Amino acid sequence: MRQMLKNRRRALPNPAIQRLVTPAADFVVSDKNGDMTLLEEALTCPQCIISVMGDHAGEGVDAIFHRKATDIEQAEKTFWVMKSPKVRPTQVQSLCKKIPTYTIFVEPATRGGARPTTREDAAREYSEDGQLWHRLPEGISPVTGKIDASAAALVFDMLTMAVYGTLDLWGYGDFSDTQKPLKFILGCSTVCAIRKDMTPHPERMKSRYRRIVAVARLAAPYCVWLR
Secondary structure (H helix, E strand, C coil), X not given: CCCCCEEECCCCCCHHHHHHCCCCCCEEXXXXXXXXXXXXXXXXXCEEEEEECCCECCEXXXXXXXXXXXXXXXXXXXXXXXXXXXXXXXXXXHHHCCCCCEEEEECCCCCCCCCCECCCEECCEEECCCCCCEECCCCCCCCEECCCCCCXXXXXXXXXXXXXXXXXXXXXXXXXXXXXXXXXXXXXXXXXXXXXXXXXXXXXXXXXXXXXXXXXEEEEEEEEEEC
């Protein structure tokens, strides 16, 4: 597999990571991007996408991630369907063209807090601009969800579930309005975020810390329309 997962003890020298990740004796390290792990790259990046993970059409979280990892092994990329007004193709494309950008998947605040997706329509084509359409790559698993006029997908070329840590959501602001803290609401469980201390903000979320369940790296064209 393109990502070789290794178990080993590792110190976290970067203060930003020490602040955002729960200190632990052992955690599993993803394959490296240069001298840093995928998790470290994501946590030190000034921008990212944060997504609250839930089941999909009867498929559990672990099964979804394993299926997407297999896509990357076989086709070098995978398409992750998401429905959020805070994460749209043009916005994500603009975000990712500046520097490498990552998606951090976290647990919901409470068990069952993320409403499972029930629709399982299958997309057949994708488009970067909504005008020119291409067939989805061969060798990937079905790209399913609610495929309507607003359907979109993030594009990943690296993905690992081999992470251990807790994300401090008060350390991030809303990318679309940098003066506001992150907010996850029903129908908006995925957001573009920037690193910014929101601890003093009166509208910050009550649920501050979330366990990280996976990390992925966005790859060109980063985010696309589906049909």
